[in-house]
Amino acid sequence: MDSIEILTALGTPAGRNDPYPYYAALHELGEAVRPSPGMVLVVGYDAINSVLRDPGFRAADDATWDQALPGWQEQPVFVQGADWLLNINGARHARIRSLIARAFTARRVAGLEPAIAAMADDLLNAMADHGADGSAVEFMHDFAFLLPVTVICELLGIPDGDRESFRPIARDLAGIFEINDPENMPAINAAAVELLAYFTGLAAKRRAEPRDDLVSDLLVVSATGDGRLTDAELLHNLTLLLVAGFETTTNLLGNGLQVVLTQPAVGDAVRDGSVPVAAFVEEALRYDSPVQLTSRVGYETKVGGVAVASGDDVMTVLGAGNRDPRRFAHPDTFDPLRADGGPLSFGGGAHFCIGAALARLEACIAFPRLLQRFPRIAAAGEPVRRDTLLLRGFDALPVTVR
Numbered sequence: 001m002d003s004i005e006i007l008t009a010l011g012t013p014a015g016r017n018d019p020y021p022y023y024a025a026l027h028e029l030g031e032a033v034r035p036s037p038g039m040v041l042v043v044g045y046d047a048i049n050s051v052l053r054d055p056g057f058r059a060a061d062d063a064t065w066d067q068a069l070p071g072w073q074e075q076p077v078f079v080q081g082a083d084w085l086l087n088i089n090g091a092r093h094a095r096i097r098s099l100i101a102r103a104f105t106a107r108r109v110a111g112l113e114p115a116i117a118a119m120a121d122d123l124l125n126a127m128a129d130h131g132a133d134g135s136a137v138e139f140m141h142d143f144a145f146l147l148p149v150t151v152i153c154e155l156l157g158i159p160d161g162d163r164e165s166f167r168p169i170a171r172d173l174a175g176i177f178e179i180n181d182p183e184n185m186p187a188i189n190a191a192a193v194e195l196l197a198y199f200t201g202l203a204a205k206r207r208a209e210p211r212d213d214l215v216s217d218l219l220v221v222s223a224t225g226d227g228r229l230t231d232a233e234l235l236h237n238l239t240l241l242l243v244a245g246f247e248t249t250t251n252l253l254g255n256g257l258q259v260v261l262t263q264p265a266v267g268d269a270v271r272d273g274s275v276p277v278a279a280f281v282e283e284a285l286r287y288d289s290p291v292q293l294t295s296r297v298g299y300e301t302k303v304g305g306v307a308v309a310s311g312d313d314v315m316t317v318l319g320a321g322n323r324d325p326r327r328f329a330h331p332d333t334f335d336p337l338r339a340d341g342g343p344l345s346f347g348g349g350a351h352f353c354i355g356a357a358l359a360r361l362e363a364c365i366a367f368p369r370l371l372q373r374f375p376r377i378a379a380a381g382e383p384v385r386r387d388t389l390l391l392r393g394f395d396a397l398p399v400t401v402r
């Protein structure tokens with residue numbers, strides 16, 4: 001197969017369902033390939049790392065959209081997205097990122113631990129009730145989706161009573177991370193408008209009466225110091241934190257559980273402590289990354305032996321880099337005790353995931369509880385993969401828990 005055939009196959013439902021054989025075929029062609037003019041696919045671990053750490057490669061930003069997406073200003077999701085950390089570069093990115101990082105501290109993340117454990121236990125209790133008679137429980141719906149979205153709400157300080165109505169809107173907005181059918185855009189834009197209105201109201205409340213939450217801290221940080229955040233930058237990045245933070249973590253929980261369901265010995269090893277849960281989580285991130293790819297705008301250079309031209313769409317396929325046989329021994333084997341760990345799943349360089357510690361914490365709290373609580377957890381029917389390429393996960397993962 002040449003690179004165009006492989007890319008075409010990756011875009012089919014079968015390719016999205018299991019991209020790994022196609023990634024393996026790409027690795028045989030080299031660290032990077034140029035399937036068509038204007039596009040470079042980077043699949044080698046080292047090459048991906050070098051692109052993500054090289055400031056010459058820029059995230060697509062509003063200037064890129066002026067060329068590629070005329071009329072983007074008419075769409076609320078792009079107006080907000082133009083301020084998102086993911087879509088800005090250079091000094092502006094550094095300013096906003098450092099302000100957000102000052103509020104989103106390791107202390108704040110670690111402080112969530114007891115709340116995450118309590119939420120996980122509540123969800124496991126409900127799963128135990130639903131499945132007490134041996135009937136199937138839907139893990140994605142009943143656990144993997146609810147835990148991260150509730151944790152993000154807790155982090156941001158969204159009151160309990162508002163959380164239920166939040167979940168479907170947040171899910172709609174997260175649709176922007178996929179390669180979209182134009183017919184999905186009205187729902188995505190409506191969600192963007194609704195979330196912005198919500199955060200505008202929440203920020204006004206916290207400004208009047210600060211609490212111990214991220215929104216209150218960000219308001220303080222944004223009003224002091226040299227850099228400052230504009231109100232729009234602050235509010236827009238709150239919507240980003242919400243959408244970047246839950247579907248990805250949902251997929252880490254689902255993809256990790258699927259390993260346990262298909263390889264029960266792995267679950268037993270986590271239960272008896274012979275595999276530390278952190279090692280299990282790192283290997284789950286590598287083996288089936290919740291984020292499969294990200295991209296950058298190219299400049300005149302070479303990557304993995306392939307020439308890149310200015311303005312090229314450079315796709316760094318994190319999910320492929322995680323299975324690079326040049327980097328990992330037996331890349332298709334799930335081996336939590338491997339000595340050569342180090343997944344690319346949270347990206348690298350200036351845009352490295354700001355929520356990586358939170359996602360890891362959630363998974364490290366959730367898996368031991370889940371596995372101890374349900375020692376006989378087993379698949380109850382065929383899992384249903386989401387038909388998506390960028391975010392990889394399941395729509396349904398039915399299990400029995402008795």
Ligand code: HEM
Nearest residue numbers: 085086244245248249252294345346347351353354355359
């Ligand atoms: C397993 C879960 C997660 C995965 C796999 C993941 C993956 C990623 C990746 C690959 C990037 C870099 C994108 C790029 O370079 O273009 C990123 C950035 C980001 N992530 Fe995560 N993420 C996860 C969880 C979270 C959580 C829990 C939050 C927030 C609470 C979060 C917030 C962000 C933000 C704000 C950025 C943008 C950072 C920047 O551009 O400076 N993520 N994430």
